[in-house]
Amino acid sequence: MDTAFLEQVSRAADRHVADFLATHDDDDVQALAHRPAMARLLDLVTVFTETGSSFHLADRPGAAMGPCLDRLEALQGPTGLFDGTNLCSPPDSAFTLNDVCLALRLIRRLAAPGPLLEEVDARLSAIVARSVDAMVAGGVHTPNHRWELCAALAQVNLLQPRADIPPRIAQWLAEGIDQLPDGMYSERSPLYATAVTNPSLLTIADCADRPELVDHVRRNLTAFLPWFNGDGTVESVFSRRQDQWMAFGAAPFLHLYRRLAAQDGRPDFAAAAAWLARFPLHEPAKLLAIARLDPRLAGTGPAAPPPAAGVLSLPRALAPEEAALESCGVYRFRSGASVATVFGGCDPLVPGVGSGLATNPSFLRFGHGAALLSDVRLSRSFFDLGPFRSQRALRQDRSMVLSEEVQANFYQPLPPERVRADGVYALEHEGRFSAAMEFSARPRDIHRLATEIVVQCDAGHVGLDIGFAGTQTAFALELTFRPGGVLDGVERVGDAGTFRLVAGTGSYRVGNEVIEFGPGLPMDPDDPAGYNPGESYRYLGGTNAAGGVKVYITGRTAGSHRFRFRGYTVPG
Template identity: 40%
Template sequence: MLLFLPAEVSMVRDEAFLGLLTKLNEAQIPAVLETCRSPADSVRASARKARRLVSGYVWEQSAHHHDETLIEPLEFLAERLAASQHDDGTWDLGNLHSPPDSAFAIQDLCLSWALLDGDGQPATVRSRDVLERVIRQAGPALATGGVHTPNHRWEVSAALARVNQLFPDQRYADRIDEWLAEGIDATPDGSYSERSSTYASEVTNPSLLTIARLHRRPELIAFVRRNLDATLYLLEPNGEVDTIASRRQDQTRIRDIRWYLTQFRELALLDGDGRFATVAKGIETRTADSLDAGGPDAGAVGAVGDFLAEVVERPQLAGVLPVAVPVRDDFVHEFPSQQLARIRRGSRTASVFGGTDFHDVPVIASGLSTNPTFFKFRTGAAVLDSVRLSPQFFGTGHFRSNGLRRTGPASFELGDEVRVPYHLPLPQQYRSDDGGYALSSDGRFYSSMDFGRRPKQYRSLRTTVAVTEVAGGFDLDFELSGSDVPFAIELCFRAGGVLGGVDALDADGNYQLVGGAGVYSVGEDSIEFGPGNGATRVAMDPGEQYTQLNGSLVPDGLRVYLTGRAPAYYTLNLRAS
């Protein structure tokens, strides 16, 4: 298998790919030299800056190849890393004495040491000695320490695989096997338990590939292959990756497929997969175009230069890709583990999401999917990033669907019923003369009322949203019943476009569609929406869990509100125009 071919195997190289990474790394180095002494840098930032210097120094095609001006900054970074390392081999990175956070830095440092050692220049002996001491000191900590999140297990294991490759120790191999024995947290539909593009692309997939190669566990490649295949259905025409179902911080962020570059290359070369080759080449083309154009995204694009270290380490990654095969762009695809559906018709895409964790774990916390966005729609450059619904019902906040049900070839139903109790007197056997009762939750707030033992009377609100693909777009049929309450539907369009047919409200970025149809346009691409449902102003209620902490669920962009009062039946038309 390609993954296990020795680095010296002769092969035709993709010179355009190598040229792009070289150019990107050359652009990184001046910034590293300017900022490498910044006291604000974390250990991970210092380790990554060292890796960038090493890449340029050892790479024969780089303008910085064996550039002596890189030696002193590299030595400075190595010494800083050694000085900040605890005696137990870990560092503090927000988390104290953190094995998983240390593992991120160690992966970079192992790669840097290996590249410098293979290059063998006398000028780097001091840096190599310091880095070796740091790596050897960290190994036992990684082999005995713990983690916080699912992806940490694979990051730590990959770091141990790298340390073990350089400085073998059976304890490291044993610990990797111990973590792997827990099983990989992958679902049949290709996602990992965190459902995160960020962690799949930057942590889990690279780590599993490293473990597969260095720890001789080729069966792990299948998990990466399945995740990349699933990612094809989350891919937007402009290279973004849908993150609506994530349980991590990217659930409300924009992510780009560029961070998957070497994974798609590796599996394309390994499997001869033309689809993966298409994605890899698309990343390279967009990166080159963005680099030439400059602009606000230049920093993120420039970070693609970090992949040069991997390619210098493993020249096979720069092989000529197999013949490109078009990636499917006409489908309806479901992700059962995420209660997510993706619909694509060429340059038009939509996401329908009913898989938040709120119904199983009704709190707002890191590691949970709580994003109340349940629908997204785009056509070309016109992007509706979010559709949300908020009834004013006892401070329970946004509608979050309890699952997703397919009702037709391209139609789905979302739904939920919220029940809020009024609490009746305690039964006699639970009463206390001193009035002291357990502090407990009624689902929205806490009081010393022993809520669990009280009989209750309920008010309820039932909500369904039927999503149906129609010619040129979608219809969203809203039905709210059971209580008489006002509600607001929020459409959040991406900043950069122009709105028409709407009225500006009090706050910047807030608009209301009172009647007729509105339109959002970016260049020649437009989304028409409506009809308006009246002039009553209804505020979006994020719920008591947010308001008690002064939190906010206001999305970034141009927000258009449509309002009404339950019981109600309302159809929102969304059309590409």
């Protein structure tokens, strides 16, 4: 047993439970939705039954269990499902029921649970029994929901076996796991890979005797290895879910790498697990519960290789010189303390900006040590169609070619045969907006703007060549830096935190680590020193603007423009 790891998890679980017990009362619990109510109950059961916990068999966590049970029973509807944001949703209920089953499995490992835990067992078992019919018959609405639902059914079948559960799991699994050739799942999301798909596939593998599913987890974890950052985050710009807009913390990957390191004897997974354990643990009480049920988490794995020199704190297994996820259109190049990430895999916006699409317009990230240029974006004043989004990424050694063409139309009068006496025409969406003008029947004057960006990644340098063809208009290259550093060589524009580079080079320094950028371009009264998310956002008063310290370089879409970024460390 890896006693040091278990003690680390147990201490963190105790701190977590102590924090919520400090404010835990009936009013607090009655405000909880079903998922956090059950998550809290699982945490209480875990520390209450953990011999090494300061809460072992203690009165305070024991008394706090009853209100959580009351809340769960109140929220369970007549169908057996839990009501919430998605109403009586089978997959949302599955998240809660998976935790219900974990708690029941912990209790049933005890030789003598005692009256309190016997009551918890009875009430949770009744919750499970009331849910099964709806869970077996229910449907889903995102890819990962299928596997969360199957995981809940697999655990339920361990505790309350039913003949109709295994065929239902088989029916969902027959669709095939939505894994892309390079190991990413179709949602391309580290959030859902860690919160849903990977843990669910492991649960189904363990509880429904489907060991072949572990290989999908193995491939996904292998794919993620080069995409961790020294600050404890993992790259998510290519995601199709909400984490494409986040700096996503990598801690939820810990138990996945730790389990597969032990199961497969892989030093690279062990290195990832050892590095992840240096950061604050994610959901530590639940991690403790899983470790008690899965001895592979609690045991010692293969020895982790030493960390790489000069690449922040990342071990060598997580810091290869080059990495690519072809299916996501994302590429990474490292040199010493510098790392460049190039993204050219946005989804087409045919249905418009919406959930389930990769639409982040940040096409470059460049970091040198603690200095981070988190987002490079390109806005163009072209019919309010929004920023540059490349849907193609062509690799040429250490260069990436990103391209996009946008168009907008002016519409001519309708042909005589389509003219209506009443003046009422079909309501249509023409790409930018909707109107009752029957756009599809009209001749049009087309305006086009093509943009090509070549990103050249050399040792500690990134070159950016931006070329335009078509309509001449204004552009703004937006550089967003993570706060905490000092800018030099730029001039302030309007609001605090916004600057402009009009000549020469600028720099951004964090400690001894510097990112130099430029050159600037002369100011033009028509150039927009700002970011335009496009009409699809602005019409609703929304934005997808990146947060941070912003520097703009503005110009005209005539010919081509060359920019350069360089990372270096100041001695001393």
